[in-house]
Amino acid sequence: MAEVLEFRVPSGPGRTLLVLGLETDATEHALYLAFSAFGPLYSVRLHRNAAVAGPGYYALVKYYSARDARRAQLACDRQPLFQKSALKVCLCTRQRSFLQQNLALNSSKCQELANHYLGFNGWSSRIVTLQDISGFEGEENDEEDARGSTGSQRCKYLCVRELTIPQHGICVRGLGVAEVPVDPGEGFLTAMRSAQKLAVLKALSEAFQKILLVVLENGKVAVEYVSSQEDLVDCLAEEELKGLLQVTDLPFLQLNPDGEEEILSDFSMEGD
Known part of the structure; x- marks a missing residue:
């Protein structure tokens, strides 16, 4: 039996465990x-028990x-693990629609998941282009900036990042756009660096969305390209891609709904 994993927030039944009977000194790290x-x-996620249930905690893992969730449930149910009393571990088979x-x-x-299944040396990435696209905001914003309205200035960058998985012959690109307001107290340079870093992170996340991990029962992993339609970012040559980004109005879906809170200092990250 094979299980297909996406680089998306896991959803659906059978992936979440409810852990009951945790003592008052339990921690998320121990779990x-x-x-x-x-x-x-x-x-x-560790949560305090309701008052009627007495002291202690329960957790959602x-x-x-x-498949991993089921193995963990079978092995850990009725076992003390890291405490004196036994835990009750249940497999959640239902989830509310908003989840x-x-x-x-x-x-x-994405990097944590790729490192686990592909290995730290099993993938790499590089930046194809990183461009300032603040000038695409329109004439109205240009007029405001000309009057000295620095409080409304925003720094906007676009990044195209290439993800390569050589063992499986996969090479895809992701596009990320980040916009950061310019804080008069910190200056334009700080906003520019933040926008660049966030665009790089979003581009990597978007590249990972184009592949699937197919995990077999014996632990072997296959990788599949899953872009549903012809993707210009993947199809164009590097020189053509850079030129296209300079002259078009960027008709791409660039936002990552899961958010990007990390700020990294090194743009050219690799799996190793």
Whole structure:
């Protein structure tokens, strides 16, 4: 049996465990160490019991893989793990509709998932182009800037980043756009650097959305390209791509709904 994993926030039944009977000294770190032994985790959330349930905590542990979640449930249920008393571990088979949104993973989570299944040396990325596109905002904003309205200035950058998985013959590109307001107290340079870094992160996340991981029962992994339609960012040569970005109005969906909060200092990140 094969399981298909996307670089998206895991949703659907069978990927989340409910852990009951946690003692008052339980921590998310201890939960992470115990349950990550069965596969990569998307999140671990520790919550205080309701007053009627007495002191202690319960936790929600979410896996990317339903197979990993099932293995963890079978192995950990009725076991003490890191405490004296036994835990009750249940597999959540239902989720509310608002949890079913298929949100993209941010770049940090994408890298964690890729490193686990492909290895730290199994993938790499590079920046194809990183351009200032603040000038596309229109004449009205230009007139305001000319009057000295620095409080309304915004710095906007576009990045195209290439993701390569050589062992599987995969090479895709992602596009990211970031816009940051210029804080008069910090200056334009700070806003420019933040916009550049966020655009680079979003571009990597968008590139990962174009591939699927097919995980077999024996642990072997295949990678598939899943772009649903002809993608200009992937099809054009590097020279053509740079020229196109300079003259068009960028009709792309560039926003990452999952958000990007990380700020990295090195743009040319690799899997190693």
